[in-house]
Amino acid sequence: MGTVAAVMVAVVVAAGLAWSSSAGNVTYDGRSLIIGGQRKILFSGSIHYPRSTPEMWPSLIQKARAGGLDAIQTYVFWNVHEPLQGQYDFAGRYDLVRFVKEIQAQGLYVSLRIGPFIESEWKYGGLPFWLHDVPGIVFRSDNEPFKFHMQRFVSKIVSMMKSERLFASQGGPIILSQIENEYQNVEPAFHAKGPPYVRWAAAMAVGLETGVPWMMCKQDDAPDPVINACNGMNCAETFKGPNSPNKPLLWTENWTSMFQRFGEEPYIRTAEDIAFATALFIARGGSFVNYYMYHGGTNFGGFGSSYVTTSYYDQAPIDEYGLIRQPKWGHLRELHAAVKSCSDALLTGRHKNFSLGQLQEVNVFEEASGKCAAFLSNSDRRHSATVQFRNAVYELPAKSISILPDCHTVVFNTAKVNSQWRTRSNTVRQVLDHPERWGAFGDRIVSMGAAPFSATGLLEQMTTTKAETDYLWYSTSYEYRSRIGRPVLHVYSLGHVVHAFINGVYAGSSRDVPGVPGTVLEKEIALHQGENNISLLSVMVGLPDSGAYLERRVAGLRRVTIRGSRNRTEDLIRYHWGYQRGLWGEKLKIYTQDGSSKVDWMASGVSSGRRLTWFKTTFDSPPGVDPVALNLGSMGKGEAWVNGLSIGRYWVSRRTPNGRPSQSLYHIPRSFLEPSGNLLVLFEEETGNPLQVSVDTISVRGICGVISEDHPPSLFSRPPPLRQRRPPSVDLQCPAGSTISAVDFASFGTPTGDCRSYATGGCHVFSSKAFVEEACVGKEECSISVSAEQFGGGNPCPGAVKSLLVVASCG
Numbered sequence: 001m002g003t004v005a006a007v008m009v010a011v012v013v014a015a016g017l018a019w020s021s022s023a024g025n026v027t028y029d030g031r032s033l034i035i036g037g038q039r040k041i042l043f044s045g046s047i048h049y050p051r052s053t054p055e056m057w058p059s060l061i062q063k064a065r066a067g068g069l070d071a072i073q074t075y076v077f078w079n080v081h082e083p084l085q086g087q088y089d090f091a092g093r094y095d096l097v098r099f100v101k102e103i104q105a106q107g108l109y110v111s112l113r114i115g116p117f118i119e120s121e122w123k124y125g126g127l128p129f130w131l132h133d134v135p136g137i138v139f140r141s142d143n144e145p146f147k148f149h150m151q152r153f154v155s156k157i158v159s160m161m162k163s164e165r166l167f168a169s170q171g172g173p174i175i176l177s178q179i180e181n182e183y184q185n186v187e188p189a190f191h192a193k194g195p196p197y198v199r200w201a202a203a204m205a206v207g208l209e210t211g212v213p214w215m216m217c218k219q220d221d222a223p224d225p226v227i228n229a230c231n232g233m234n235c236a237e238t239f240k241g242p243n244s245p246n247k248p249l250l251w252t253e254n255w256t257s258m259f260q261r262f263g264e265e266p267y268i269r270t271a272e273d274i275a276f277a278t279a280l281f282i283a284r285g286g287s288f289v290n291y292y293m294y295h296g297g298t299n300f301g302g303f304g305s306s307y308v309t310t311s312y313y314d315q316a317p318i319d320e321y322g323l324i325r326q327p328k329w330g331h332l333r334e335l336h337a338a339v340k341s342c343s344d345a346l347l348t349g350r351h352k353n354f355s356l357g358q359l360q361e362v363n364v365f366e367e368a369s370g371k372c373a374a375f376l377s378n379s380d381r382r383h384s385a386t387v388q389f390r391n392a393v394y395e396l397p398a399k400s401i402s403i404l405p406d407c408h409t410v411v412f413n414t415a416k417v418n419s420q421w422r423t424r425s426n427t428v429r430q431v432l433d434h435p436e437r438w439g440a441f442g443d444r445i446v447s448m449g450a451a452p453f454s455a456t457g458l459l460e461q462m463t464t465t466k467a468e469t470d471y472l473w474y475s476t477s478y479e480y481r482s483r484i485g486r487p488v489l490h491v492y493s494l495g496h497v498v499h500a501f502i503n504g505v506y507a508g509s510s511r512d513v514p515g516v517p518g519t520v521l522e523k524e525i526a527l528h529q530g531e532n533n534i535s536l537l538s539v540m541v542g543l544p545d546s547g548a549y550l551e552r553r554v555a556g557l558r559r560v561t562i563r564g565s566r567n568r569t570e571d572l573i574r575y576h577w578g579y580q581r582g583l584w585g586e587k588l589k590i591y592t593q594d595g596s597s598k599v600d601w602m603a604s605g606v607s608s609g610r611r612l613t614w615f616k617t618t619f620d621s622p623p624g625v626d627p628v629a630l631n632l633g634s635m636g637k638g639e640a641w642v643n644g645l646s647i648g649r650y651w652v653s654r655r656t657p658n659g660r661p662s663q664s665l666y667h668i669p670r671s672f673l674e675p676s677g678n679l680l681v682l683f684e685e686e687t688g689n690p691l692q693v694s695v696d697t698i699s700v701r702g703i704c705g706v707i708s709e710d711h712p713p714s715l716f717s718r719p720p721p722l723r724q725r726r727p728p729s730v731d732l733q734c735p736a737g738s739t740i741s742a743v744d745f746a747s748f749g750t751p752t753g754d755c756r757s758y759a760t761g762g763c764h765v766f767s768s769k770a771f772v773e774e775a776c777v778g779k780e781e782c783s784i785s786v787s788a789e790q791f792g793g794g795n796p797c798p799g800a801v802k803s804l805l806v807v808a809s810c811g
């Protein structure tokens, strides 16, 4: 075995974080970005300003900084800034300058991905919908109208940043900007109009003279001097590399998880897997890694793209609520510190790699002075490996990389998680179960005669609503004659959901089937002889956000027929249809204080089970500072507002293959709340029951640590394990304001499993639990060394490598 931690290399935790105000002109070479004349290895994380609140920004950025990040990356969201052509909004959650300055205040850099096409699981990929109606426009191609508006917006953002002196060349924090986004994916569809657009976009951006480099991600032929960067899960393995030896290896999106659609389970990417991919990228010469997302946040309002849940990348190192997600956050923090301790060798040393076995490799960075850093990697996904490197023997767990900042001492292995684990839980603070405190208002079922406008045929939904609402009513009048037999209504829609009403009475709904475009409603209906009102509500769950020719996408009803049981089919496509954009309640803004007084709310309607009903109540803020969420587990599908602010779409009735809702808890930022009397309004499309809705708080209740005797000591344990041999320790810490209230499990010996599932093993010191209770209960944090002396001396199982596993609760 290599000398484990006999000499700990001084881990310059602070140096990695402190921003030596040396912002300055940014250039690059084949090794890295060069900021103010200095080469840098940079860790960056995506945080999107409209997906949180200005009140949350300082703490999110502070947690990112404490996690060892050097930079925050964000897209710029065109459609929130210019909702109507020429009318700009940079206030509140959309205050980009404030966000950038907040990052600057905390000493971090900014990577600004202007796009302005951003995808990002965001409505229309970030493009404002009015662009769709610009005559002759073809998005993202060599098309004058598109280029005109793109240049206008990009120039506006650049000049805004310049006038606030935010580019590094002006002493500000922005070190990198991005133009376009993953264009290569769609470029072939534009044929001859693709390549000139790429060249134009690059030249246009470079011409704005920001003094910092531009990059394009997923664009292998990014024109000089624009840097081509990689997005994906495993850039070390899949990326062909920069298209010039003078460009550095940058990774703009290393996915920490995956966004989630309604109907899907969360995607869990382990801390070990992310750390492996990142370490391999650095080992192979990478110099900039951005985690996508570092904090995902919330798709407030209707801004999530098709089917995307309101909660965005909750599995990131900082969760939706702004709480640190462990062990992901802590494991990456250790990785960053370990890599930073190799910075000199990485940036100035000669890079060589050798094979150490069939699936084992070492990457060495060695300076003439003798300074040396090494990354030992084992790509075998199943088996650990024993390798020899410079006269020492190292054990590498399956799919792992060990980092040796002095080419000798292992300070970090990507598969060995030393960070504490945490379990988040929700506590019900108030169930809104008093029927007398609720009011209900049934929205109008729009019949042809009541529709504000009409047209022949079925209109395209997005063009008709201007994408300002999810809802479009289609209604017509149908003359039924019983000789066609029992009627079956057939509706084919490219919207996401359809609700059908016949003569004002609910008749049925449809939603899409995963993997099949469009939704089909087929339902036997009851019709009167003679005239009948057919009212169909087409609902979109977000706009598309990707693909070529986005401007040509269509949605809404495409075909409506009534088929008689005697096989006569009547096509309603050519009928005269009445239309209403949005819901009556939306038009009155009844989710606001003012708007809510415009309708009569019925106390008795709360449990009527009527579809398309608005519900209203008030609630008090839970005391304390824990994040707040609305538990909508008893509802079906719709949208929720608190004090007039949309907290997003909900869709609880859409179950995952395991029968669970994809999302039941919906974040209410504390800044949306008053101490008491908060107006809560729900629009429910189905038959959800508001009397079981609760106001919950979210906190970390469970903590757990596990570590084995032969693990390198934590790079962050206190006091720091510098230059002295200390046994590794389990470090437990409850969130501020709470203490360790109970030890639920503790075993020193050979416990099996990890914090997800565990049991005592063949060797177990019986007093483990009592000992840990003594050391930890009542304290905010505690640290227990993994050594036999600590547990009463003696050696309970000679020869075995022992470990300590502790599971505790915070309260």
Ligand SMILES: *[C@@H]1O[C@H](CO)[C@@H](O)[C@H](O)[C@H]1NC(C)=O
Pocket (backbone or CB within 6 Å): 023, 024, 025, 168, 169, 170, 171, 211
């Ligand atoms: C960047 O370079 C320009 C011209 O070379 C120079 O005027 C400016 O002072 C530099 N900025 C910084 C922050 O060093």
Ligand SMILES: *[C@@H]1O[C@H](CO)[C@@H](O)[C@H](O)[C@H]1NC(C)=O
Pocket (backbone or CB within 6 Å): 284, 353, 354, 355, 360, 361, 362
């Ligand atoms: C050296 O690294 C390159 C990629 O960076 C890789 O393709 C090659 O297999 C490595 N060589 C060895 C011997 O591991």
Ligand SMILES: *[C@@H]1O[C@H](CO)[C@@H](O)[C@H](O)[C@H]1NC(C)=O
Pocket (backbone or CB within 6 Å): 447, 448, 449, 450, 503, 504, 528, 531, 532, 533
């Ligand atoms: C259809 O709707 C109109 C109002 O738009 C109403 O006057 C008429 O009675 C309705 N017909 C039926 C059969 O319900």
Ligand SMILES: *[C@@H]1O[C@H](CO)[C@@H](O)[C@H](O)[C@H]1NC(C)=O
Pocket (backbone or CB within 6 Å): 565, 566, 567
């Ligand atoms: C309607 O057509 C289907 C097949 O197209 C046939 O199976 C069915 O018997 C027909 N029904 C009547 C009432 O003619």
Ligand SMILES: CC(=O)N[C@H]1CO[C@H](CO)[C@@H](O)[C@@H]1O
Pocket (backbone or CB within 6 Å): 231, 232, 233, 234, 235, 238
């Ligand atoms: C959703 C998606 O595109 N995932 C891809 C991310 O990248 C990895 C490899 O880099 C692919 O395997 C995934 O399919």
